[in-house]
Amino acid sequence: MSKKKKIYHRNDARASLISMGLSARRILYLTIVQQNRDDDGVILFDENKIYRITAKDYAQLCGIDTSVAYKQLKEGVEEIRTHLMRIPQSELLSSDEMKKRPKDGMLLFTLANYGFYSDGAGYIEVKLDPIVAPYVSNLKNNFTSQFLLSGLRLPDSNANKLYILLREWISAGMSAFKDISVEELKYQLMINDTKTYNSFKRFTDLFFKRAVKKIIETTEFSKIDIEIIERQKRKAYMVRISYEYNEQKQHFKDAGFITGSNKKSKTEKLGAKNNIENKHEKLDKKEELKQIKGRFYDKKTAEASGYNWDDY
Structure with a gap:
């Protein structure tokens, strides 16, 4: 599997991910990375899909011995079936649905509604509960991307x-x-x-x-x-x-930062119209950058870092 392979989840799932045991978290990562995408690259959730993880693959991806992988898979599939997610209901329910409900309500649910393991065959199976879908699929904003191998290892x-x-x-x-x-x-x-x-x-x-x-x-x-x-x-x-x-x-x-360009001969700079136009484009981009506390930012990145663009 590519070292650049990423997994994605909503930001408000962070607390639950942090509180999960290592084996269960690894199994969750290895299930959500198997989700399909549509033609536009949007992650799709299939509530009927059963994810299979072998001890051999688990050991290789996590960088551990196969004997340890067998033990962790067995422990992990049991935990992922019982691990309780605690999420503010306002994160899942619409404003209309929230009108008649307590504002401080918490939703409690488990990640998986099916689990299976076989010591002899050396694999486990997991099916994620549909309530998990908004946290790992069709993500448009307020989500985190992390490298799969980093998270596993x-x-x-x-x-x-x-x-x-x-x-x-x-x-x-x-x-x-x-x-x-x-x-x-x-x-x-x-x-x-x-x-x-x-x-x-x-x-x-x-x-x-x-x-x-x-x-x-x-x-x-x-x-x-x-x-x-x-x-x-x-x-x-x-x-x-x-x-x-x-x-x-x-x-x-x-973000629009200038990282350098190939050097051009004097003749090319003077005689090629396209090169001159590209040069002007780069100058325009430079004008969009400001140096703030020793670093260069465009407006979007500066404001995302907490700076008021007009103050600099």
Whole structure:
């Protein structure tokens, strides 16, 4: 399977993904990556489809021994049949459906309505419950993309929490960094009630640095840094998480960044009309970029990163 193969899910499924056991999460990833697409590339959900995962494929994709794969598949298929998803009902119901229901209501459901395993044959089968469809198919906005192999091969719990959050930010257009309060960062990582990380130093030493080390060793990220950009009463209040990863250059291209062009001879520049027109096009693109705190942005990317375009 290609290293560039991605899986997609809604952002509000992040908390449930984080709380899942490793084996069940791996099985879920290996089912949703098998979903079909229509001619426009939209992911389709088939409520009757039974997904089969063999121990051989599981071991190869997760980078583990086959004997371990047998054990994890058996454990995982049992968990995915019982793992409880907790989602605010407002995320699934329409405004009309919500009128007569409590605003704080939570929907409880399991991911799969069928599971099967065979030790002798070395495979499992899973069928996803139709209620899961809005979270893994027909996604148009507010969704996260992550690389399948990265998600499968990142066993560390804390590293997985940070990885999914980083991918969510990147999917939202924050291609280079994210500014966020320390309190909100801990909340999104689901460690805000963990006393071990109360102080910023303990959080960076015991959680962030260790998670970053695992992510860089295993995934597409090559650099992840955290720096304090605002303090309140001498304590870290706002931080900037900056990151570098394999597909970043393409994201900058898509946003209109200039990454260089082939050199042309003096004769070509003066004599070729098309080259001159291309040159003007590039100049126009440059005028659409602004340097903000040491980085270049177009208007869309700047505003997605929290900057007011007219202030710079």
